[in-house]
Amino acid sequence: MSGGEASLPLAFRLARRELRGGLSGFRVFIACLALGVAAIAGVGSVSTALTRGLAEGGQDILGGDVALRLIHREATQEEFSYIADGHDVTVSAEMRAMARAAEEEEGRGQGQTLVELKAVDDAYPLYGAMELVPDMPLADALAVRDGRPGVVVEPNLLSRLGVEV
Known part of the structure; x- marks a missing residue:
């Protein structure tokens, strides 16, 4: 057994x-x-x-088929040419920063807050469309007016800091 x-x-x-x-x-x-x-x-x-x-x-x-990121430097002209060869490419730069109102008034805002800044080129976004309030093209929102470039801001940030654009 x-x-x-x-x-x-x-x-x-x-x-x-x-x-x-x-x-x-x-x-x-x-x-x-x-x-x-x-x-x-x-x-x-x-x-x-x-x-x-x-x-x-x-x-x-x-926002596209592939996302490539470089940290602490931009792509060289040779690298960019290789990547963009026959493809639609958009370039953006991102960073974190502290934002605060230029003048703090009593009862307005809460001082300062951490934000993420993003600078984009004219081709952004490659896929889809930006939905802005009020409804307008992204190029119009970012257009230079009175010598200052345009900006798109999350509404919560504006109310948190007590500022307007």
Whole structure:
């Protein structure tokens, strides 16, 4: 008799003894098993949904087909020519900064806040369109007026700082 044949009757005997002791422990085991299966199924579903969402909406998220980033320097003319060869390209620069109202008046704004600045070229965005309030083309919003370049600002920032554009 091999070890596998002898262990099967032993397993049944142990299981029968556990069941004689009551089903309360068995219910806990079944609950844990069900919870584990549900967790694994949930992770699989979320993973599938994220993968599908990125595949379908990746262009919306990136604003194009591919996003390339350089940190602390601009692309050289040779690098830019290689990237732009036969493709539509837009260039932008981003940085974080502190913003505050030039003059703090009592009851206006909350001092200062961290902001993210983004400078874009005329081709921005390559995919989709900017939706501004009031409704206007991005080029009009960023046009130079009275010697100052235009700006697009999140409304919450304006109210937080107590300023107007």
